[in-house]
Amino acid sequence: MTAGTRATGETRATGGRGPRSVGLRVRLTAAFTAVALFAALLASGISYVLLRRLMLQRAQDAVLTEVRDTLARQIPPQLPPDVDELVRAQLVEALSGAGRHAAAVPVPLTRPVPLPDPAQLDVPVTREFADRAKDGLVFQRIIRDGKPYLLVGARATGYQTTTDEPWRTTPPMVFVSASLSREAADLRLFTRALLLADAAALVAALGLALLATGGVLRPVRRLGAAARALGAGELETRVAVRGGDELADLARTFNTTAEALERTVTELRAMEAASRRFVADVSHELRTPLTSMVAMTDLLAEEAAAAGGGAAARLVAGETRRLGQLVEHLIEISRFDAGAAALVLDDVNVADAVAATLRARGWHDEVAVDGPSDLFARLDPRRFDVIVANLAGNALKHGRPPVALRFGRAGRDGAAGVEVVVSDSGPGLPGDLLAVVFDRFVKSEAARSRSEGSGLGLSIARENAVLHGGSLDAANDPDGGAVFTLWLPEEQDDQERDDERRDDERRDDERRDGPS
Amino acid sequence: MRHRSWTFTLPRKALAVLVAAAALAAVTARLVPMEGGLGIQPTGIIGAGGPPVAAGKAATLTIYLVKGGKLVPVVRPGLPGQPYLSITQLSVPVTSLERRNGLRSAVPEGRNVAVRAGDRQGEINVDVTVSSGRTLSEAKPDAAAVGWSRIALGQLACTAQTVPGVRRVMVLAMWDDQVVRPWMSLTCGEFGDLLG
Numbered sequence: 283m284t285a286g287t288r289a290t291g292e293t294r295a296t297g298g299r300g301p302r303s304v305g306l307r308v309r310l311t312a313a314f315t316a317v318a319l320f321a322a323l324l325a326s327g328i329s330y331v332l333l334r335r336l337m338l339q340r341a342q343d344a345v346l347t348e349v350r351d352t353l354a355r356q357i358p359p360q361l362p363p364d365v366d367e368l369v370r371a372q373l374v375e376a377l378s379g380a381g382r383h384a385a386a387v388p389v390p391l392t393r394p395v396p397l398p399d400p401a402q403l404d405v406p407v408t409r410e411f412a413d414r415a416k417d418g419l420v421f422q423r424i425i426r427d428g429k430p431y432l433l434v435g436a437r438a439t440g441y442q443t444t445t446d447e448p449w450r451t452t453p454p455m456v457f458v459s460a461s462l463s464r465e466a467a468d469l470r471l472f473t474r475a476l477l478l479a480d481a482a483a484l485v486a487a488l489g490l491a492l493l494a495t496g497g498v499l500r501p502v503r504r505l506g507a508a509a510r511a512l513g514a515g516e517l518e519t520r521v522a523v524r525g526g527d528e529l530a531d532l533a534r535t536f537n538t539t540a541e542a543l544e545r546t547v548t549e550l551r552a553m554e555a556a557s558r559r560f561v562a563d564v565s566h567e568l569r570t571p572l573t574s575m576v577a578m579t580d581l582l583a584e585e586a587a588a589a590g591g592g593a594a595a596r597l598v599a600g601e602t603r604r605l606g607q608l609v610e611h612l613i614e615i616s617r618f619d620a621g622a623a624a625l626v627l628d629d630v631n632v633a634d635a636v637a638a639t640l641r642a643r644g645w646h647d648e649v650a651v652d653g654p655s656d657l658f659a660r661l662d663p664r665r666f667d668v669i670v671a672n673l674a675g676n677a678l679k680h681g682r683p684p685v686a687l688r689f690g691r692a693g694r695d696g697a698a699g700v701e702v703v704v705s706d707s708g709p710g711l712p713g714d715l716l717a718v719v720f721d722r723f724v725k726s727e728a729a730r731s732r733s734e735g736s737g738l739g740l741s742i743a744r745e746n747a748v749l750h751g752g753s754l755d756a757a758n759d760p761d762g763g764a765v766f767t768l769w770l771p772e773e774q775d776d777q778e779r780d781d782e783r784r785d786d787e788r789r790d791d792e793r794r795d796g797p798s
Numbered sequence: 799m800r801h802r803s804w805t806f807t808l809p810r811k812a813l814a815v816l817v818a819a820a821a822l823a824a825v826t827a828r829l830v831p832m833e834g835g836l837g838i839q840p841t842g843i844i845g846a847g848g849p850p851v852a853a854g855k856a857a858t859l860t861i862y863l864v865k866g867g868k869l870v871p872v873v874r875p876g877l878p879g880q881p882y883l884s885i886t887q888l889s890v891p892v893t894s895l896e897r898r899n900g901l902r903s904a905v906p907e908g909r910n911v912a913v914r915a916g917d918r919q920g921e922i923n924v925d926v927t928v929s930s931g932r933t934l935s936e937a938k939p940d941a942a943a944v945g946w947s948r949i950a951l952g953q954l955a956c957t958a959q960t961v962p963g964v965r966r967v968m969v970l971a972m973w974d975d976q977v978v979r980p981w982m983s984l985t986c987g988e989f990g991d992l993l994g
Contacts, residue, residue: 313815320822330836338838342846350850358854360875362883364890372879411843418848423841430838440851446894453852466838473836 307499311491318487319480326476333472337465342421342432345382345460349434350419352376353456357438363450370454381461386454389416389437395455404459405431415455423462430462501529505536517544555620562616565609572606579603611738615722618745625662625749632657632689632700639670640687649674653689659700659772665746666770669754672743673704673766681706681764694769699752702768710758719756720744743768859884860960862953863892863901868994869952871960872896882913884957885924904950920965922958926981927972941982951982952989959986 356373370386377384385398395412405424414420415435422433437455444451504521511519519540523533579599586592617623633655640646670687677685685706692701711719718724723737740754747754752770759765856876861884862869874893877883888905896902905911910927917923928945941951951969958967971981986993 324825334838346846350847353850354853356854356878357852358856358875358877359852362859362874362877362887363893365877365883368880368883368886369877372877414843414845419846419850420843421846422843423838425838425840430840434846437849438852439849440853444893444895450893462838469837 306502307492307495310495310498311488314491314494315484315487318491319484322480322483322487326480330473330476334469337468338423338462341460341462341465345432345434345458346419346421349377349436349456349458353436353438353453357441357453359440360442361451361453363444363447366452366454373454373456377456377458381463382458384456384458386456389452389455391449391452398457403433403457404429404461405433407433407435407457411435412455412457415457430466432460432462434458434460498529501533505529505533508536508540512540512543517547558616558619561612562620565612565616568609569606569613572602572609575602576606608738611742614742615738615745618742618749623745623749626664627660628663629658630661630663630666631655632659632661632702635661635663635666636670636687636689636702639667640674642667643671643675645674645678648678648683648685650684650686651689652686654691657689657691657700659770661700661750661770662746665749669743669746669768670702670704672739673702673768676740676766677704677706677708677764681708681710683707691772692769694771698772700770700772702770703765704768705759705763705765707763710762711756711764716756716758720754854878856880859887860957861887862956862960863896864904864949864953865899865901865994867949867992869949869956869989869992870901870994871956872901881961882922884960885913885922885954886911888953888957903953904947905953906945906950916966916968920963921968922961922964922966923968923970924954924958925970925972948989949992951984952986952992955984955989956986956993958984 352373356376357369361369366388370388373386374384383403385402387396387398389395394409395416397407397409397412400406405426411420411422411433412435416437419434419436421435424431424433435455435457438453441451441453501521501524508519508521517540520537521533523530523537576599579595579602583592583595583599586595614623633651633653636651636653637646640649640651674685674687683706685704687702687704689700689702692699715724720740720743722741724740740756744754747768747770750770752768754769755767757765757767854877856878859874859876860871861874863872864870874884874887888903889907889911891907892901892903912925914923914925915921926946941947954969955967958964965985967984969982969984970977
């Protein structure tokens with residue numbers, strides 16, 4: 283369970299979740315917003331164009347209509363003689379107004395129309411404009427000094443002149459310049475309003491897009507989280523199926539898959555547990571008869587020795603003892619496999635513990651011990667003994683003397699700890715063995731031929747080290763000889779360990795009692 | 799397989815986005831030059847229909863011209879909004895048609911007659927500028943001496959009376975840089991002997 287949680291944490295930390303879903307959200311939001319922006323801009327562009335056309339048309343039409351009406355009203359079909367100046371003044375007065383200036387020029391019969399005084403109008407009148415105005419009502423929009431103006435030109439038609447003095451009764455031509463500044467200001471206001479509306483639409487679209495994509499991506503994220511949890515070993519993970527869309531389909535598929543997976547894995551675990559239990563049970567079953575056999579064969583060997591022979595009996599007794607040790611190791615390792623191994627912690631003087639271990643096995647003369655005598659660590663003394671005995675025994679058996687055991691304080695990854703290094707002066711570990719030396723039943727060829735040891739010793743040593751939260755590593759000294767380095771943390775989490783131990787012991791007892 | 803199809807989708811999506819952007823740009827480019835950007839754009843010269851038809855309604859004018867030493871009424875077209883136009887028309891040369899008919903005007907030519915409403919009901923004031931008289935001692939210049947013959951005054955008085963509501967003409971003169979007011983007070987009746 284602990285391992286499972288840690289695995290989940292790592293998966294999250296390495297970030298299977300982040301970039302892709304964020305990218306999708308950004309992409310969806312961007313597309314949504316772009317569409318909204320495009321629609322808003324298109325709508326406002328069209329409305330702007332339409333409104334401008336309408337506004338200008340209305341303004342122009344007003345001026346044009348007024349010019350046309352004024353000319354029609356002010357100029358009678360027949361003029362009295364020599365009233366040109368009066369008519370011009372009258373027309374100018376009638377057509378001038380707010381933002382509007384008018385000028386009237388006499389229309390000569392043969393020469394081109396004279397252009398009006400530029401001071402009278404806001405914009406100058408071109409020759410072409412004056413010529414076009416002779417034939418009808420014309421207008422032109424002109425920008426002058428950044429301000430828009432409408433220039434209108436016209437002369438009345440349908441009048442009668444006297445045949446011999448037509449110049450005396452020809453009506454004048456008028457030009458009117460009307461400022462379109464108000465329309466321009468209105469347009470500017472309208473543009474600003476449109477831009478504001480577009481900005482508001484953009485913000486709203488962004489918000490909606492975020493909401494919508496959130497709605498789509500939340501189930502995806504939930505599915506992702508569930509899949510990660512499943513991958514981390516939480517096989518009971520399921521996702522809630524909502525609605526009937528493709529995502530709900532996917533969720534349903536995920537649930538069926540998870541169910542199938544859970545079923546399969548549960549079966550596999552059950553099978554594995556059964557096989558482990560079988561090994562444990564067999565070992566337990568073998569232990570009792572083997573103990574008797576060891577005692578019996580020892581007795582036989584002694585009797586045979588007393589009778590003067592007994593080489594075969596001694597051999598049988600030795601092999602039986604080895605078999606008994608193998609079974610003990612099997613039981614130990616099956617306890618590790620079942621997670622039933624527990625620490626029984628104590629404050630241990632390392633120097634004393636090492637000395638006791640060596641002395642108990644009669645190796646205190648063969649191993650050179652070096653280390654501070656006041657080094658205390660919180661350890662399980664039995665397991666520490668197993669490890670040290672294994673390492674020292676290995677060195678003595680497979681390496682060549684002198685065998686050295688050094689211990690001392692050593693920190694690792696910021697944690698204070700105790701390091702025990704056992705080195706021999708033998709040939710060292712063969713290269714192909716170095717990687718697998720802690721695996722079960724791995725022996726060097728030489729050791730295998732001698733057929734000593736269970737092949738589980740180093741595995742058990744390492745399991746014990748790991749149980750302490752420490753490590754056990756093998757290496758070759760460059761000067762020759764194998765070097766085994768044990769590192770154990772100085773402090774143990776007592777509470778947790780104690781709880782676990784109680785649980786494990788109970789389980790262990792149940793197991794031991796159960797099948798028999 | 800799934801992975802491959804995903805990697806193929808990406809360029810296709812990018813292509814779609816490109817096409818959409820191009821379409822957007824095309825639409826905008828099509829809209830904008832047609833209407834010429836923001837604000838009010840200048841135009842060329844645009845025709846807005848034929849010229850307006852002169853249709854001003856004005857009563858005809860009756861003015862008194864001189865034919866053989868007698869005052870003869872003549873009708874001329876009027877102008878809208880110009881009720882006293884008939885009086886100012888006295889100082890313009892007669893038309894060729896009138897001349898062929900033997901008519902002439904005794905009123906001095908030039909722009910020296912201005913008409914405005916009078917101070918009392920039924921009166922109009924006529925401002926005339928007269929050239930300097932020969933006798934400066936008199937308080938009022940002699941009309942005939944400064945170009946206003948009796949028949950010209952008769953033209954003025956009788957033409958004025960054709961204007962509805964006018965019975966009397968007060969003539970104010972600008973003479974030798976001083977305003978003589980009133981110079982004369984005229985009615986058409988005073989010239990009854992000149993009417994044909």
